[in-house]
Amino acid sequence: MPGVTKEQIARAKEWDLLSYLQTYEPQELQKCGGREYRTMTHDSLKISNGKWNWHSRGIGGRTALDYLVKVRGMDFVKAVETLCGERGAAVRMPSDIPHKEKPAKPFLLPPENRCGTAAVSYLLGRGIDGEVISQCIRKGILYESRNYHNCVFVGKDSVGKARYACLRGIYGTFKNDVDGSDKRYSFSLPSADEDSPFVAVAESPIDALSVASLLKMQGEDWTKNHYLSLGGTAPRALLTFLHDHPAVVCISLCLDNDKAGILGMEKIREAVREDAELSRRIRVIVDNPPPLVCGKDYNELLKQKIAARYEAENREKTQAGRVCGMEK
Structure with a gap:
């Protein structure tokens, strides 16, 4: 291969990740x-038994060379040179290298915009029920940021302290976690009953709130469930939530109906089985992704249901108007 020799490639492949x-x-x-x-x-990239697997993307390998190319997006020749030390990056032994860890950034919630109408309007436009939104605002887990008018979804620990926040832009596709966020304490909307045995788990806050809105739309008591966003597909936030809520015994996995979501549900089941306490306690884990014909996530399903209901109501009004016209 131009730029590197077979011997260099062989040496590079000696590095496990x-x-x-x-x-x-x-x-x-x-x-x-x-x-x-x-x-x-x-956080979904796991390393075990000499292999690594990035579960949310469905890719993996054995070597650091695979990782640098597939995950870091590094050019193959540059990756080989990095691992062989031709550019001075990997030539020294571990004991020769002083490690200086970067200090963790402090977690600070973005300043709140006192008038949060833009965020509320955005969520209503996504189909989220107004009562569900109001409940989140009252509990201090949803607000609009002052500077960029993002939706801020707040995650709290078992004593009510904010430990996590994710941002969702209302004018584009911007998404990000606030610096210093602890993803063990992802966004969750608690049940009206502290001892509820049910939790519905989604990938994002908007999907979690979409599940609640759909239940309300169907005439069910949406307040009986806890709703948890994982901030992705990794099981970390759910495991923490379950340990903090010992009454929960039934889990509905409402992850996306795509490769990452399906794999995420498998990893959650595996993580619960491997946890000594949870494997004994949890009675039911149901895979409940949205029907693929309705889109890959619950917000897409919610918007389709709302559109279908609106269309049906308009048809009924039109038919009722025709009947009235005939009677005259």
Whole structure:
């Protein structure tokens, strides 16, 4: 291959991902049980038994070379040179390298806009029920940011302290977590009953609120469930939520109906099975993605249901008008 020799490629492939990250980016590793690790940048990227797998993207490999190319998007030649030390990046032994971890950024909620009508209008436009929105605002888990008028979805710990927040732009496609957020405490809307045994789990706050809105739309008591957003597909937030809510025994997995969502539901089941306390307590885990014909996520399903109801109501009005006209 132009630029690198077969010998260099062979040397580069000697680096497994765990050794590479332990050597050069230890701050990127987080232990998640036994001999398994996950990366801080991609919490669904797991490293175990000499292999790595980025579950949310459905890709994986064995070597650091695979990782640099498939995950970091590095050119193959540059990745080989990096691992072989031709550019000075990976030539020293681990004991020679001083590690300086970056200080964690403090978690600070964005300033609130006192008039949050733009965020409310945006969510209403996405089909979220007004009562569901009001409940979130009253509980202090939803507001509009002052500077950019984003929706701010707040996650709190078991004592009510804000530990996480994600932003959703109301004028475009902007999405981001606030710096310093702890994804173990992702956004959740609690049940009216503290001891509710039910939790509905979605990937995003808007999908979680869409599930609540659909239940209300169907005439069901939507307040009997807890609603949790994972902030993705990783099980971390759900495991923390379940340990903080010991009354929960029934889980409805309302993740997206796509490859990442289906794989995410499998990983959640696996994580619950591997947890000694939860494996004994949890009685029911139901895979409940939206029907694929209605879109891949629950907000798409909600908007289709609203449109169908609106169309049916208009048909009824039109038919009623024709009947009245005939009677005259």
